[in-house]
Amino acid sequence: LDKLTPERRSANMRRIRSKNTGPELIVRRITYGLGYRYGLHSRDLPGKPDLVFRRRKKVIFIHGCFWHGHAECREGRVPKSRTEYWTPKLERNRLRDAANAKALHELGWKTLTLWECQLADPDMLGVKIKRFLG
Numbered sequence: 001l002d003k004l005t006p007e008r009r010s011a012n013m014r015r016i017r018s019k020n021t022g023p024e025l026i027v028r029r030i031t032y033g034l035g036y037r038y039g040l041h042s043r044d045l046p047g048k049p050d051l052v053f054r055r056r057k058k059v060i061f062i063h064g065c066f067w068h069g070h071a072e073c074r075e076g077r078v079p080k081s082r083t084e085y086w087t088p089k090l091e092r093n094r095l096r097d098a099a100n101a102k103a104l105h106e107l108g109w110k111t112l113t114l115w116e117c118q119l120a121d122p123d124m125l126g127v128k129i130k131r132f133l134g
């Protein structure tokens, strides 16, 4: 996974950015299975959260590790080649995510970010989601 070419990463980004993609479907399936109901991609909220629980005032984001700079996994590292291209680009994404989280917080919303690398363990994911939604 560390050896993805930029072309491959771009393809991944398109896949991740587009709606109803694999990672998001996994989270939706688990959340639905736990009995929670949600809205999707609310345009009225900062960052257009992937899953929205209006009554609880909570949102879930599903983030690709590379594009959103997951600090805790290999996928989240800046590539060693073309750093002058990747560093500012990925930094912008991180800043945008942080600004969205802050704006949501100020509006009284609670946010849970799930990373793509966490989706391989559905049980753990279920625990996290339940703990977050209460």
Ligand SMILES: [Zn+2]
Residues within 6 Å of the ligand: 065, 070, 072, 073, 074, 075, 076, 115, 116, 117, 118
């Ligand atoms: Zn990750």
